[in-house]
Amino acid sequence: MNTTTARVPLSDREIEALGAELDAMRAEVMGSLGERDRRYILRLIGLQRALALSSRVAMLAAVALHPWWGHALAGWRPFLAVLGIGAIGLGLAKILENMEIGHNVLHAQWDWMHDPTIRSDAWEWDSACPADQWRHSHNVVHHTWTNVLGKDRDVGYGMLRVTREQRWHPFYLVQPLSTVAMALFFEWFIAFHDVELNHVLDGRKTWADARPLLARIGWKARRQVMKDYVLWPALAGPFFPWVLAANAVANVIRNVWSFAIIFCGHFPSGVHHFAKSEVAGETRARWYVRQIMGSCNIEGGRLFHVLSGNLSHQIEHHLFPDMPSNRYPEIAPRVRALAARYALPYNSARLGRQLGSTMAAILRLSLPGPTPAARELQPA
Amino acid sequence: MGSDVLATGGPAPRIGRLGRLADGFAWPLSTSHYLELLNPLWARHAAKARVEAVRDETRDARTLTLRPGRSWRPHRAGQHVRIGVPVDGAREVRTYSISSEPERWQRDGCIEITVKAVAGGRVSPRLVRDTEPGSFVDLGAPEGDFVLPDRPAPLLFVTAGSGITPIRAMLRSLAARGALSDVAHLHYAPHRRDVIFAREIGWLAEEHAGYRLHVVHTREPGAARAVAPHFAPAALTEVCANWREREVYACGPASLLAAVEAVWGARDALGRLHVERFHAVRATPPADAAGGRVVFARSGIAIEADGSTPLLQVAEKAGLRPAHGCRMGICHSCTATLEAGCVRDVRNNRIVADRGAAVQVCVAAAAGDVEIDL
Numbered sequence: 001m002n003t004t005t006a007r008v009p010l011s012d013r014e015i016e017a018l019g020a021e022l023d024a025m026r027a028e029v030m031g032s033l034g035e036r037d038r039r040y041i042l043r044l045i046g047l048q049r050a051l052a053l054s055s056r057v058a059m060l061a062a063v064a065l066h067p068w069w070g071h072a073l074a075g076w077r078p079f080l081a082v083l084g085i086g087a088i089g090l091g092l093a094k095i096l097e098n099m100e101i102g103h104n105v106l107h108a109q110w111d112w113m114h115d116p117t118i119r120s121d122a123w124e125w126d127s128a129c130p131a132d133q134w135r136h137s138h139n140v141v142h143h144t145w146t147n148v149l150g151k152d153r154d155v156g157y158g159m160l161r162v163t164r165e166q167r168w169h170p171f172y173l174v175q176p177l178s179t180v181a182m183a184l185f186f187e188w189f190i191a192f193h194d195v196e197l198n199h200v201l202d203g204r205k206t207w208a209d210a211r212p213l214l215a216r217i218g219w220k221a222r223r224q225v226m227k228d229y230v231l232w233p234a235l236a237g238p239f240f241p242w243v244l245a246a247n248a249v250a251n252v253i254r255n256v257w258s259f260a261i262i263f264c265g266h267f268p269s270g271v272h273h274f275a276k277s278e279v280a281g282e283t284r285a286r287w288y289v290r291q292i293m294g295s296c297n298i299e300g301g302r303l304f305h306v307l308s309g310n311l312s313h314q315i316e317h318h319l320f321p322d323m324p325s326n327r328y329p330e331i332a333p334r335v336r337a338l339a340a341r342y343a344l345p346y347n348s349a350r351l352g353r354q355l356g357s358t359m360a361a362i363l364r365l366s367l368p369g370p371t372p373a374a375r376e377l378q379p380a
Numbered sequence: 381m382g383s384d385v386l387a388t389g390g391p392a393p394r395i396g397r398l399g400r401l402a403d404g405f406a407w408p409l410s411t412s413h414y415l416e417l418l419n420p421l422w423a424r425h426a427a428k429a430r431v432e433a434v435r436d437e438t439r440d441a442r443t444l445t446l447r448p449g450r451s452w453r454p455h456r457a458g459q460h461v462r463i464g465v466p467v468d469g470a471r472e473v474r475t476y477s478i479s480s481e482p483e484r485w486q487r488d489g490c491i492e493i494t495v496k497a498v499a500g501g502r503v504s505p506r507l508v509r510d511t512e513p514g515s516f517v518d519l520g521a522p523e524g525d526f527v528l529p530d531r532p533a534p535l536l537f538v539t540a541g542s543g544i545t546p547i548r549a550m551l552r553s554l555a556a557r558g559a560l561s562d563v564a565h566l567h568y569a570p571h572r573r574d575v576i577f578a579r580e581i582g583w584l585a586e587e588h589a590g591y592r593l594h595v596v597h598t599r600e601p602g603a604a605r606a607v608a609p610h611f612a613p614a615a616l617t618e619v620c621a622n623w624r625e626r627e628v629y630a631c632g633p634a635s636l637l638a639a640v641e642a643v644w645g646a647r648d649a650l651g652r653l654h655v656e657r658f659h660a661v662r663a664t665p666p667a668d669a670a671g672g673r674v675v676f677a678r679s680g681i682a683i684e685a686d687g688s689t690p691l692l693q694v695a696e697k698a699g700l701r702p703a704h705g706c707r708m709g710i711c712h713s714c715t716a717t718l719e720a721g722c723v724r725d726v727r728n729n730r731i732v733a734d735r736g737a738a739v740q741v742c743v744a745a746a747a748g749d750v751e752i753d754l
Contacts, residue, residue: 108712140705
């Protein structure tokens, strides 16, 4: 007996019909890609680079307003204001580069353009995580095995208990603190995501396997640290601690924002998890059903969607990972209507609610509680 | 970088220590990525050219005047270059002969390519109709060994249609150097109005006694009855007596080149024959495209496949272990280059026929005989 049918009241034929509808939707959208999509990503990349450069220049310009200089415009307020604008601008630029641009380019969403640089196998993103390791742990593992316990590493990232189906262990008592650490330093947790250090520490993986991955993380991390904490601050001469701090703030802004958006993708209340046995022999249509049931959307305006890398359309992204992200808002109403017609959950709410229920779950699940039996999988 | 990136001009630009340090500020990008925002021609990581002007030559041929970026190195007359342009958002790459002489680039930093619209083509009709001055194209490095001999020698050009484009560069280069002394040129075109550069080569023939031009209009009623309307040795004697002793440069449709090669081959003179061929980029999908012989280029293994088994499985059955990920077409980990033939995407039945295209082998099945880089 297929346990999925216990909570998905659809016959095999209905599921296959749903699959055919989604296949047709994908073919329609992918067939319509053209010049306007290309202009979207090119304009976005141009805007992001201009924002990054002008923010860094603003930080250096702030140095000229430091009260030490003593001229008419110098003073703590103008200095900190311009420095703060630079830090926030750089944080926004990093958010755009990592989420709407980097994550999506690495998903091969723009490979159809045959551009020499905007392609998944050539793009390196502004993050300590090597792009090739991200493409493995995210594109291959997370998107194939979404929300399957024991296969999808994103269920807790090897550190957190985010669903009752994960067996409790005293280690989880500290997870409120480790969650805060993850939020502040998210870039570094992502960097070590693919190397699976917890597997190395408990013997499931050898150091020999991990070493080349660690070497590559070192290669990336060195240059990221040089850029943000050595080279640009050095341009400020004796005022380098200010630029260093502003760059650190920019990185933290990006870390906390991306942490919040990503945690709202699969952790809010109502999301479904799956056992390995349930997905054996899964057809494409059933894979679609699992993507809908295992993902959550965040509601918001157009700017919010762009700043979230369109991961606010997590459901649409999981149905069609390699569809250009600017198309997700266009198909979202159709996907929502389709889910309603097939009586499938469409988990979508504003950021406050999704993040709130996620944080509440992390607090609650840090304590021991009843773990449902394998066959009675209930929503979190 | 990706596999189909256009080669930037010449050897890799040498970036000094200062340049590498500057790149560290932009990492993982380079300073070039930021300079590109101001002027694409300043980019070092990409090879772009600005369209300075367009000029219609005939009703279906247009000359584009291009200003290459900083990575350009001078070409030799007769060489060709790869151009990348977006067509409906996706970049297509085509090769065109450079129709201007290198001396022109020395003078004003520009080169010219002349594009003839191919009926049913995806790129050339757009280039001929829609290119606007001020737009940018990707421009590869000059390629090819269809170039003039190093020492002056009597020359014979045999051309048809758009095959005149590399020859125009050669003629202008010779004229600029004052070396247009003993050149014979036999050119075929359907009608008088189809001769690209008609006025220019006519003027060159008038001004230079050493340049003898004979144009055959193959479809003009009553014209050129004395000479065979299609290429034959008799046509050559019209334009020069000693054609057997000249260095010959031939460029045009496959039928002309085959005829020329036959004539020179029969006289065992292929060593003096230089040929420039224009290749088609897209294979025509066979009518009953369902399976065929699959050749794995890297390993040399060949195996028969049906029209519905994805090439990933075909490769695994043949004993190969290609890289793969999700095995369902979403993660793009299994992409390989299509070397020849056509494949069909089993998800939507779309045929991919472009040589050099990237195909996801977990969802692509053979549509006829296929050669794939695995």
